[in-house]
Amino acid sequence: MYHMEAAAGDDGGQGYESSSDEDLDDDKILSTTYEAYAGQIGDNGEGVDKSKQFLRDAWLSGASGCLVCLGKVKRIDAIWSCSECHCVLHLVCIQKWAQQCTMLQDLHSDESIPSSKAMWQCPKCRADYRMAACPRQYLCFCGKEKDPPAHPWLAPHTCGQTCEKPLRPQCGHKCLLLCHPGPCPPCPKMVRSPCYCGQSTPQTRRCSTRQWSCGQICQRPLTCGQHMCQTPCHSGDCPPCDKTSQQRCMCGKGEQVRPCASPEWSCDKICGKVLSCGSHTCEKECHQQGQCGDCPRSGQRTCPCGKTKFDLPCTEDIPNCGDTCEKLLSCGIHQCSQRCHTGECEKCRQMCTKKCRCGLRERSVLCHKEYLCDSKCSQMRDCTRHQCKRKCCDGSCPPCEQSCGRQLTCKNHKCQSRCHSGMCYPCPEIVEIKCFCGNTTITVPCGREKVTRPPRCSKKCSTAPDCHHPTRDHHRCHFGRCPPCRQMCAQPLLHCSHVCPKVCHSAVLVKQVENKPAPAGPWEAKPKAMLTMVNFPCPPCEVPIPTECLGKHEVTDLPCSSVAPFSCGRLCGRLLDCGNHTCGLACHIVTGAQKDHESGRECAQCEEGCSKPRPKGCTHTCLEPCHPDLCPTCQQGVRVRCHCHMMVLHKECGLWTAANKQEKKKLMSCDGPCPKQLTCGHQCSKICHDGECSKPQRLHL
Known part of the structure; x- marks a missing residue:
C-alpha cells in the first residue's frame, strides 16, 4: 500500500x-x-x-x-x-x-x-x-x-x-x-x-x-608572351595560359602540340650532337642548346687505380698500369690486393678479431662483416619507461618506438604520441555539448563535458505533453522534467455542458510512499518512495446556475453540480382555501394551484378560528371555523337597560348591532308603564319610552 x-x-x-x-x-x-x-x-x-x-x-x-x-x-x-x-x-x-x-x-x-x-x-x-x-x-x-x-x-x-x-x-x-x-x-x-x-x-x-574584384576580364599578359589573361579580375598571379601551340623540344628533334604555359620540354632522346673533339657525340638526354659540354675523354687521364697518368687522344682507351690496385677497401682498414682494374674493388676477405657493437664480446670474422652479439641492452630509452632491449647496442639507444598509451587528463582517451617522458600533450579532441533539443551547442575541451553546464537554449521546449493538451505551456528548452501544465483543463464535464475551468490536473507528478508500519529499529529499511504520474478527476462543476426554490419565492445561483429543487426556508405564504390565512409550512413543492398565490394540495389545512372583523358594536367572536364567507348573525345576547332604567333587557347581539337609532329605541323599551312621576304628582302615562314624559294633566273637579 x-x-x-x-x-x-x-x-x-x-x-x-x-x-x-x-x-x-x-x-x-x-x-x-x-x-x-x-x-x-x-x-x-x-x-x-x-x-x-x-x-x-x-x-x-x-x-x-x-x-x-x-x-x-x-x-x-x-x-x-x-x-x-x-x-x-x-x-x-x-x-x-x-x-x-x-x-x-x-x-x-x-x-x-x-x-x-x-x-x-x-x-x-x-x-x-x-x-x-x-x-x-x-x-x-x-x-x-x-x-x-x-x-x-x-x-x-x-x-x-x-x-x-x-x-x-x-x-x-x-x-x-x-x-x-x-x-x-x-x-x-x-x-x-x-x-x-x-x-x-x-x-x-x-x-x-x-581587396576586391571588379568582375571585368583581367587582360594582363601571360608568361607565354602571346596571349592575355581571360580570367575575371582576380588576386595574385595570373593562371598559366590554357591555350596550345606547336612547339619543338629543347634539342629541336621533336615537335608536339603543347600548352603555351610549358614551352620547354624534353623528348627523352639522346642528344647525339658532335662534341668539340669531333670524334664523339653527346650522350646526354634532350637538353637546351649549348649545354653538351666538352668531351669527357679529353685532357689528362689516369689508369683505373690512379697511379699512372696518360696524355692520349680521346679516341684511345687508357690501359691498365699492371701495378697492385691498393685502393682502400670499404672496411677502411685494408687495401685492394688485385692488379689495376676497372670497376669497384671487391669486399675485404681478410679475417680479423672484432669486438661487438656493445663491446662485451670478441670474435674472428671476415673484415667486411659486422659482428653483433646476442646481448640485449638494459638501458632505458629516452621515454624513461621502457628498456632498449636492442641486440648488441652501442649505447646510443634509439628513441622509443612504442605508443605512449598513458591516459590523458581528460580520462577519456590515451596518448597516441610516441612514448615520451614528461607530461603528455592535452587531449586534442573537442567535445560538443548540446542543449536538450540539440539546436544550441558549445564546444569544450575533452574532459570538461562532465562538469560543464549545457548551453542555455532560447528555442521552445519540444517535449510532447504528458497531459491531454495538444501543446505545452511556452517555455525554453531544458533538461529534466517539464514544469507542471498551467493551462485550463477545458475537458467537458460529465453531467453538464460546461468545461472544467481548473488548472490542468491530468498527469500530475505525485510521490507515493510505501505505507509500512513504524520500523522497529535503524536496521530496517525505510519506506520506499517513487514518483508517479496520476490523472486526477475533474472537480464538480461550479458554474452558477439561476435556480428557483420549490415555493417560487426566490431565484438563487447554485453550482451547476448542485442544481436541484430546494427549499429556501421561508414560510410558504400561499393563501389557504379559507381566504383569510396563509400556509405556515416551510417552502415546499406546490401542485394543483391555479395561481402563484393560491395554495396547493401540499399546503396545510387552516385550523384557526374565524378572525374576521366583527360588526361595529359586537364584542363576540365568530363561533364558526375559519370560513371564506360572511360570518352569520351573532346570536349571543347582550344586556341593555330599558328607557326607564327599571329593567335589564336581553337582546340578540346581531339584532342590536344591526338596528338603527329608531330601532334601537324601540328595542330598549320594556313595554311597561313608565314609572317616572310627573310634576303634578301623577305617574307618567306613557309606555317605557325615550325622551320626556307626558305633560302633567289638569284635574277637573
Whole structure:
C-alpha cells in the first residue's frame, strides 16, 4: 500500500560546478565591449560575428577550461592566453608546462641549451615560444593592466580599456574593442582601394575588405608572351595560359602540340650532337642548346687505380698500369690486393678479431662483416619507461618506438604520441555539448563535458505533453522534467455542458510512499518512495446556475453540480382555501394551484378560528371555523337597560348591532308603564319610552 503526496520539483540536478561566478549579464557585456566598434560598422556587422561567438562561448557560457589541468577557469583565476590560438590556461599551469618542456630539451640534447634559446610550445596549437616569453605575471588580454580585478559589467580578465592591438592582416590600424579574449575583429575603417586588375575606379571600402574584384576580364599578359589573361579580375598571379601551340623540344628533334604555359620540354632522346673533339657525340638526354659540354675523354687521364697518368687522344682507351690496385677497401682498414682494374674493388676477405657493437664480446670474422652479439641492452630509452632491449647496442639507444598509451587528463582517451617522458600533450579532441533539443551547442575541451553546464537554449521546449493538451505551456528548452501544465483543463464535464475551468490536473507528478508500519529499529529499511504520474478527476462543476426554490419565492445561483429543487426556508405564504390565512409550512413543492398565490394540495389545512372583523358594536367572536364567507348573525345576547332604567333587557347581539337609532329605541323599551312621576304628582302615562314624559294633566273637579 502507498500513500500519496505532492512531489517536489525535479530539477534533474547533476554534478556541475557552481556557476555563481558566471552569472553575468551577457547582452550588457557584449554591448559594452563592442560599443566603439559598432559606431564604426553601423548595421553591417558580419565580420564581428566570429569574435562575438568566441567571447560568448568561451566566457559567458561558463565553458572555459584549462587544457593542462582540465580545471575550470574562474573569473578570479590568474590566466595566460596564447597569441595564436587564443586558448586560455591557468598561469601556474602554463609556467609548469614551459619549465617541463625546457627540462626535456636539456635532457635529450647532448649539449646544454642556453635559456635564451630554449623553446616551449603552446599545449593546444603547438606554437613555439622562447623561454623569455614564459609569462611571469597575470596580465589582462590586451596586456595593459596587471592583476585586473573582476568586474560584473566586463568580460572576465579584462581591464575595460581599448584593446589597441595591431589588427591582422597588418593594415596600420588598431583594434577598437574594449579589452577582450579571442581574435580581434576585422578592421572597420574606410579606405579607397583599386580592384585587383586596376581597370576600375577605386572604391571606398572597409579596410578589412579593401581587396576586391571588379568582375571585368583581367587582360594582363601571360608568361607565354602571346596571349592575355581571360580570367575575371582576380588576386595574385595570373593562371598559366590554357591555350596550345606547336612547339619543338629543347634539342629541336621533336615537335608536339603543347600548352603555351610549358614551352620547354624534353623528348627523352639522346642528344647525339658532335662534341668539340669531333670524334664523339653527346650522350646526354634532350637538353637546351649549348649545354653538351666538352668531351669527357679529353685532357689528362689516369689508369683505373690512379697511379699512372696518360696524355692520349680521346679516341684511345687508357690501359691498365699492371701495378697492385691498393685502393682502400670499404672496411677502411685494408687495401685492394688485385692488379689495376676497372670497376669497384671487391669486399675485404681478410679475417680479423672484432669486438661487438656493445663491446662485451670478441670474435674472428671476415673484415667486411659486422659482428653483433646476442646481448640485449638494459638501458632505458629516452621515454624513461621502457628498456632498449636492442641486440648488441652501442649505447646510443634509439628513441622509443612504442605508443605512449598513458591516459590523458581528460580520462577519456590515451596518448597516441610516441612514448615520451614528461607530461603528455592535452587531449586534442573537442567535445560538443548540446542543449536538450540539440539546436544550441558549445564546444569544450575533452574532459570538461562532465562538469560543464549545457548551453542555455532560447528555442521552445519540444517535449510532447504528458497531459491531454495538444501543446505545452511556452517555455525554453531544458533538461529534466517539464514544469507542471498551467493551462485550463477545458475537458467537458460529465453531467453538464460546461468545461472544467481548473488548472490542468491530468498527469500530475505525485510521490507515493510505501505505507509500512513504524520500523522497529535503524536496521530496517525505510519506506520506499517513487514518483508517479496520476490523472486526477475533474472537480464538480461550479458554474452558477439561476435556480428557483420549490415555493417560487426566490431565484438563487447554485453550482451547476448542485442544481436541484430546494427549499429556501421561508414560510410558504400561499393563501389557504379559507381566504383569510396563509400556509405556515416551510417552502415546499406546490401542485394543483391555479395561481402563484393560491395554495396547493401540499399546503396545510387552516385550523384557526374565524378572525374576521366583527360588526361595529359586537364584542363576540365568530363561533364558526375559519370560513371564506360572511360570518352569520351573532346570536349571543347582550344586556341593555330599558328607557326607564327599571329593567335589564336581553337582546340578540346581531339584532342590536344591526338596528338603527329608531330601532334601537324601540328595542330598549320594556313595554311597561313608565314609572317616572310627573310634576303634578301623577305617574307618567306613557309606555317605557325615550325622551320626556307626558305633560302633567289638569284635574277637573
